[in-house]
Amino acid sequence: MASDAALLHVEERIIMYRSLKMRIEPDSEQRKVIEASFRYHCYVYNALITACKSYHRSNGRLPSQFDLSKLCTRIWNNCPFLHGYLYQNAMNETAKRVLQAFSKCGENRRRMERRNRRKSKGKTDKENTELTGSPETGLACPRFRKPSRFHSYTNPLHREVFTERNGRRMMKVSKVKGPVRCYNQKAPVPGIPKTCTIEKVDKGTHTEYYACLSCWDDIERRRGDEYLSGRSLDAVGIDMGVSKTATLSNGTVYGNDHLYSKLLDLFRKGHEAFSTMLPGTPGYRKARSRLNHLYGRLRGIRRNNVETISRQIVDNFDIICMEDLPVRRLRSKSKGKRMTNAYDDASLGMLRRRLIDKAIEAGRRIILVDPRWTSQVCCGCGACVKKGLEVRTHVCPECGLVMDRDLNSAINILIWGLTGNPFPERWDE
Ligand SMILES: [Zn+2]
Structure with a gap:
């Protein structure tokens, strides 16, 4: 529902x-x-x-x-x-x-x-x-x-x-x-x-x-031209997160490159140089230029990652199920600077936006799933296996399924997107 x-x-x-x-x-x-x-x-x-x-x-x-x-x-x-x-x-x-x-x-x-x-x-x-x-x-x-x-x-x-x-x-x-x-x-x-x-x-x-x-642009007119042109329906569930930007339910993983941490030394050096310069001097302008280019590079690479991932997903699948994530709220709850930077590197909000835009343009179907319990429920038997964020592997005591945590939730998202979320309100124990 x-x-x-x-x-x-x-x-x-x-x-x-x-x-x-x-x-x-x-x-x-x-x-x-x-x-x-x-x-x-x-x-x-x-x-x-x-x-x-x-x-x-x-x-x-x-x-x-x-x-x-x-x-x-x-x-x-x-x-x-x-x-x-x-x-x-x-x-x-x-x-x-x-x-x-x-x-x-x-x-x-x-x-x-x-x-x-x-x-x-x-x-x-x-x-x-x-x-x-x-x-x-x-x-x-x-x-x-x-x-x-x-x-x-x-x-x-x-x-x-x-x-x-x-x-x-x-x-x-x-x-x-x-x-x-x-x-x-x-x-x-x-x-x-x-x-x-x-x-x-x-x-x-x-x-x-x-x-x-x-x-x-008259998208209404073009919508559905490409849709289902002689191909079978391919559906996919996407789990988005910090440690891996996106995990698809067929096992494809798009990692998080932690770009900011890699460039951190350069940023530090740039800001140091910038802070020691006297405003209005040629050195000041040069230092600012260097910093601006550095930030431009960061933005460009992040944007490129998002565009690549969303294009590949939209080209390969007809029905796309993903979580209805409140990205900003998640980010504000992150533990520590490193995790916040990782959120920024993953650019989840932009990825979500671009996926929806591209999917609508290509006439694909997007299904948003309630994000609650997606990572806790076992995709094999439906049991609830509670785990914290640091547990990266899903081990089910009921049916013995051992699987990567993100893959498990991607499969859950796919199933729930196609059949409806079985737990719309709250897990009743
Ligand atoms: Zn199980």
Whole structure:
């Protein structure tokens, strides 16, 4: 029963947007325009935050997107210096971000208040109010951004983005004159591009620019084309964990490479060098560049692992059963730094997300299983064999089955995913 509900939950979430991120290489003139666009978007962002504050003071609530759009039009009419660098409807996208920032700040504040209330249980209401501030007073407000901390802006697209020049694909970027050189020449555009987000990454010694196209893709239409094309149904159960990133029920194991621990010395050295440098000097920029590249390498390898594993699983199996894991909560309960790093290296959340995305795209069926008891129950006879996290081998006293712990739970996940979880509530002893 549980698995059916979970399946519905996944099927409802049909991704319609797919993105393509590519590095762009503007020349020095184009870079000036892009930098100015960043500056002016930042200006608009800060102006809108101020506007939201004063609106809240007089009306007691935040303005809607529509109110902000009207305000954007007024800003546009009063500030002719913006016209050379922004589109008017790009300002609406920035307005959207302002509202998102406000709602996120509100959420954070509410979470903090809940935590404080939990901590100060037993105190009187008055003391609690002093501790957290009463909920009515004040608005949780995002910070103003410095131009150096403003990294991206979004343009809606209404025209063709790409052009050809000498057989190379070139890109048109907002108000920038002329086409901009871009990387990823061979990557196909996944659908109709709707928005283009320009992003900059400060590497210390230089700045890299990226364009992220968000494309509308009709997945409904393509779904199921590939599905069950002359193949028998292959089902698989996946157990995800820290010691091994993923264990499949057919015995395939994807290990955890503990990358961070391997690179730890390099990170230490990098941070040491960075902390001794004087800000603003060439040495400082160089050290920062080195650190940024190191973190980029870590991110890249982790991402590559996730993409490889999820691609292999989705290509080989039609029905994929996996645990409905609360990854963040698991990580917060980990014992010690090493284990937390191992969680990060395994990137379980990203793996889960990519598996679901790829499976939906290819028309595979994903079944999420309640993660409770998957590792404790014997897959041979169904007896409950309790064991702690440190016991890596499953030994069943009832039927004598000896098996790797993760393989046992992968098989359980497969069986429960196909037939329904026999223990939806709790093990009754
Ligand atoms: Zn057994």
